[in-house]
Amino acid sequence: MTLIKTKIGRRAFIKNTSLASGGLVLGFNIFNACKPEKAEEMATVEMPKEWFEINAYLKIGDNGLVTIYTPNPEFGQNIRTSMPMLIAEELDVDWKNVIVAQAPYHPEKYGFQFTGGSQGIRRRWEPLRMAGATAREMLREAAAQSWQVALEEITAKGGLLQHEASKQSAGYGEMASIASQLPIPEEVKLKEVKDFTIIGESRKNVDAKGIVTGQSMFGSDYQKEGMLIAMIEHPPAFGMTLESVDGTAAKAMPGIKDVVRIKSFKDGFEKGGFDTNAFPELVAIVGNSTWEVMQAKKQLKVEWKPITAYTETINGFRGKETINIPAGFESTDWHMAKIEELAAKEGKLVRKDGNPEAAFKKATKIIERSYSAPYLAHNSMEPLNAFAHVVGNKVKIAAPIQIPSLIVPTIAASLGIPAENIEMEIPRMGGGFGRKAYAHYVVEAALISQKVQAPVKLIYTREDDMTNGIYRPTYHATYRAALDENNNLTALHVKAGGIPESPLFADRFPAGAIANYMAEEWAVDSNITIGAFRAPRSNFMAGAEQAFLDELAETMGKDPIEFRLELLKQAKEDPVGERNDYDAERYAGVLELLREKAVWGTKKANVHRGVSAYFCHNSYAAHVLDMTMENGTPVVQNVCCAIDCGIVVNPDAAKNMAEGAIIDGIGNALYGELTFKDGVPQKKNFDQYQMIRMADAPKGIDVHFVQNEIAPTGMGEPPFPPIFGALANALYNATGKRHYEQPFAVERRIVG
Amino acid sequence: MATFKLNINGETKEVDVDPNTPMLWVLRDHLNLVGTKYGCGIAQCGSCAIHLGGIAVRACVLTVSAVGNQEITTIEGLSENADHPVQKAWLEVDVPQCGYCQPGQIMTAAALLDNNPNPSDSEIEMAMNGNICRCGTYTRIKKAVQLAAESTNS
Structure with a gap:
């Protein structure tokens, strides 16, 4: 057991008396305008006569039903299921007796209610379990007081409190009233991973019924x-x-x-x-x-x-920054000219290890490749x-x-x-x-x-939504590698930039694995607004980097997975530099799992494979994409995916997210593009902006997780960036042509 | 403005609207049937799919005046209690992510299976290709359509 002080989010334990007053309090619907989301479903379960609020996250009915308030906004990552699972696990209640309700915005009670950066489960992992565990402790304490027995002799499991010696037992509902009056324990014990019965077991989306019946929820x-x-x-x-x-x-x-x-x-x-x-x-x-x-x-x-x-000052997560907004009407032609101009100049040096200049001077062979990607609109289905x-x-x-x-x-x-x-x-x-x-x-x-x-x-109309800005920026990266006479990699140079921001992660793999390394960046001011788009910057850098490593492995005559593993071995055993932001062992682990699950190394007739791996949002993801050519058109047959995101709270839901990330990535890599003419976005709706549809999605996807007991890390974003590289590498193996410019489908049309 | 008597989900509803109003907005704004979603307004994404006389149509481009006395079914009226074979399959496969496009996907799938109870993979792809899912749940949607077909045929 892990004993932790209940200091995190103490305000969450301030009771909300208006909600604790009992009766059928179904949610926080401040307008009483919509039907309570779960009304229909709840009619089929017996409702308690009275609810007792234990803390801001949960209340227990006199019949043992538990309402869990889930704190973060839901946008499809299924945290409305997985966050309550964390609470239910430590409360130790039967999942079928749990009702999920959405907490309102209330930072004092619910902390940072933030959906983004794949941080939801990672940041809530301990506090939410603590909310469940303190409630369980209060229920045990209530039983101990009622039965006049020692607290340590009371067990709490599956919604039942028991005292074996005296053969007494009671449901949580029977003790909820007393428990709700007790002080919050100073310390609580959290379960060991091996004792989990809900975390790690797939639970269905609590909102699925509402979704498939068209209930008001958006x-x-x-x-x-x-x-x-x-x-x-x-x-x-x-x-x-x-x-x-x-x-x-x-x-x-x-x-x-x-x-x-x-x-x-x-x-x-x-x-x-x-x-x-x-x-x-x-x-x-x-x-x-x-x-x-x-x-x-x-x-x-x-x-x-x-x-x-x-010029304006923005006070954001990175502190105060000054940005310049130029006047004028920008066009894609101008963007491309600026990119070409800046990519040819020296950039701002962000990291340098060893002596890359000397290594390039001495090189027998230098490989240089450039990659680019356009602006993307988010195009959420709900404008x-x-x-x-x-x-x-x-x-x-x-x-x-x-x-x-x-x-x-x-x-x-x-x-x-x-x-x-x-x-x-x-x-x-x-x-x-x-x-x-x-x-x-x-x-x-x-x-x-x-x-x-x-x-x-x-x-917003769809047109308003697509033309309002806050796009994924347009990016460019040039990779250079120096090889010696024995075809050994001696130096790597990456120069990346974009409008209006650079996508560079100077401290990511393969930094740390190469003795002579240099990373530069550049940016161009623009009045076209940009913002976070699923795995910001990584969603471009992964594709460029992983396509370059593939080409490099080919030039060096190495198997692409083996080549990456060699670099990771170097990074693990004798890392270059001190700022490397990834764990080389976990990175290698995910590639090894992928190699096994994809049965890498076997050749299937007419199947062309592409591999790619990436670290971002504290997690590791890797894919093998299998492609066939059908009448000259590439068809994605299967994607095999391996992920290390630590403990997986809700495996089937996590798989769903990975499948979505893969399909989303393939769609954006093939078709995603927003262009401008004199400041005007050239695509306004889905008749112009091509989105991936069912026929272009992989025929199959299998997702595998590295099994470990590491606290959960990101899940929604990590499988997205590497698919761009896997697709590019499979396309090369299928067509014999490397693809450097996204969107690939357009590039294919241009080159015929 | 004009008065229209509409046959929706087995009930007669009366609305007083501009005759050019698309059914999407009649449903959402005037009848509080919000399961039918607005995605593009130009029949490109399928979020607003409903059944008109048993056929899947795009409510965003179907004017109220074109409906007449044809029967309209929306996601809310597809079944009494989420027990249409397509809905059951959706729950079994746990298809949704954000869920916004799913009513349209389900209505399209239900109409497909009404007309073709045993579709091939490519027939499913063809029928469902007009429905965008931005979250990328296509492999699950296809699996659910196959499952619904199997359960109806068995």
């Missing part, structure tokens, strides 16, 4: 009495801002209430890292129904004007939307949003309302992929509600 599903629908009109091009609006014709359209101007930031407001917004000044149109607003929006007469260049209701100096929000806490200061400042007056529900997101971390749309909804004095649901 932000965009919100309805409230008197609610108006709002849409925004943003500038048609990056580099433009609002000049004036004439809403007369639009306002005359049926069902339209108002046309208003909004300004998302108060003058002098210091932006946080997620306040990215290319279009802070907007026109909003408000009316009775979505269709009417959509039609009237076409009648808006808006004058736009070019922006002037400016951006937000519900807001501002009444006086109170605000109610319900919006699909990845980081509620980080938009609160902006909402407060923009509305001129204290942050503590903002209540927020956390509905399910219809996808996010990083985009819904940038919640400008929530600020907009709140400002519109304040102006029109009504509850408002802001809906």
